Amino acid sequence: MARAISVVENRQPEARELLAALFPHAGGALVVGVTGPPGAGKSSLVDRMTARLRGSGRTVGIVAVDPTSPFSGGAILGDRIRMQSHATDPGVFIRSMATRGHLGGLAATTGQVLTVLAASGKDVILVETVGVGQDEVEIVGTADVSLVVLVPGLGDEVQALKAGIMEIADVFVVNKADREGAERVVAEIGSMLMMAGEDAQVPAIVQTVATVDEGTEALLSAIEEFRRQAETSGALARKRRAQLRRQLEDAVRQRVMSHLRQRVLSPAEAESMVDRLAARELDPFTAADELVRRLGLA
Ligand SMILES: Nc1nc2c(ncn2[C@@H]2O[C@H](COP(=O)(O)OP(=O)(O)OP(=O)(O)O)[C@@H](O)[C@H]2O)c(=O)[nH]1
Ligand SMILES: [Mg+2]
Numbered sequence: 001m002a003r004a005i006s007v008v009e010n011r012q013p014e015a016r017e018l019l020a021a022l023f024p025h026a027g028g029a030l031v032v033g034v035t036g037p038p039g040a041g042k043s044s045l046v047d048r049m050t051a052r053l054r055g056s057g058r059t060v061g062i063v064a065v066d067p068t069s070p071f072s073g074g075a076i077l078g079d080r081i082r083m084q085s086h087a088t089d090p091g092v093f094i095r096s097m098a099t100r101g102h103l104g105g106l107a108a109t110t111g112q113v114l115t116v117l118a119a120s121g122k123d124v125i126l127v128e129t130v131g132v133g134q135d136e137v138e139i140v141g142t143a144d145v146s147l148v149v150l151v152p153g154l155g156d157e158v159q160a161l162k163a164g165i166m167e168i169a170d171v172f173v174v175n176k177a178d179r180e181g182a183e184r185v186v187a188e189i190g191s192m193l194m195m196a197g198e199d200a201q202v203p204a205i206v207q208t209v210a211t212v213d214e215g216t217e218a219l220l221s222a223i224e225e226f227r228r229q230a231e232t233s234g235a236l237a238r239k240r241r242a243q244l245r246r247q248l249e250d251a252v253r254q255r256v257m258s259h260l261r262q263r264v265l266s267p268a269e270a271e272s273m274v275d276r277l278a279a280r281e282l283d284p285f286t287a288a289d290e291l292v293r294r295l296g297l298a
Contacts, residue, residue: 001093001120008112009097019112022119029061029118031142032223033168034128036149041175042128044210045149045219050086052216053124059091061117061125065110066098093117111142111247142243144236145223149173150189152181166192169203170230171222177207177215201229256295264294 004022008015032049034042043064050060086092095117097110110127117125127143148169153176174185186205193202204222208215230236265273276282292298 001116002095004116005095005113008116009109011109015112019115022115025121026115026118029114029122029125030227031114031118031125031127031144033143033146034126034149035130035146035168036173036175037151038130040149040151041208041210042130042149045147045173045175045208045216046126046128047085048208048210048213048216049126049220050092051213052220054086054089054091058123059121060086060093061120061122062086062092062094063110063113063117063125063127064094064096065127065129066096093120093122111243111250114142142246144230144239145170145226147171147173147219147223149175150185151176152179152185170201170226171219172203172205173219174205174207175210178209178211182207201226201233201235260291260295265291 004018006012007018034046036042046062046064050062053060086094095113097113114125114127146168148166148171150172152174172189174182174189176182186207189205204225206215206219206222208219210216227236230239261267261270273282273287277284277287289298
């Protein structure tokens, strides 16, 4: 498993064949995205949920995406330590993915790693990511169910509401409910949801204390209830179709770009083209037209 994921992550040549072989077997897992501000308790919650899922006989894959800079590698270590209790359980597979500043294409690679995990037969895959930027939103957007974890007392609840991650929440988790102000965060989310209108499925709000395993069962029930409703309404199928459409477009983009680089546009020519763009002698749209023509596509 670890080697297969490395092949995919490093975009090795055999990745394509591997993914093609695994794809037919990758449709069975429930992918749960877990996002929220740094230190909200995402890893602790993942750990608690994993324990319960294992208790009910379900196998679990865990992907922790760390979007931090190369200078703060602490989060990965933290994730590993907090999830150590599952490290020797063959029913759990844990993988950390560091973006190390290379955000571009992260979502695509994460999707491929999910394919490997799902094909291995994991029932549930938990994807943890810090909700700070567009890439993270995109990753969580590829999940079947997205949890947004908030905590009282940070004073950034409202900021998070604005950051765009609120729209992707299927279930809100107010963790660290042992701290003062949890009720207020719940109320804030509630009033925000009232403004959002009633056309979509209304997200549940669950309070948890991950450190003492409080609310974990309620959280898993909320996830299950969302899945059940989304399955009935067809929303889950639509979500998965949108995700497959994006995967297809990513794959086409990659193939066309690699074809372009290998057959049509040498690095030297690409550079001189960029020179002309910089000098404003050429525009990117006309240049793209020309390259598409040379690829034989127009
Ligand atoms: N009081 C309290 N502390 C908690 C709770 N859940 C987690 N913590 C603590 O909060 C700290 C951060 O927890 P993590 O689970 O590492 O949080 P995280 O969101 O995964 O952090 P990053 O991955 O670094 O963004 C740890 O010291 C936890 O013990 C909770 O419910 N109550
Ligand atoms: Mg974490």
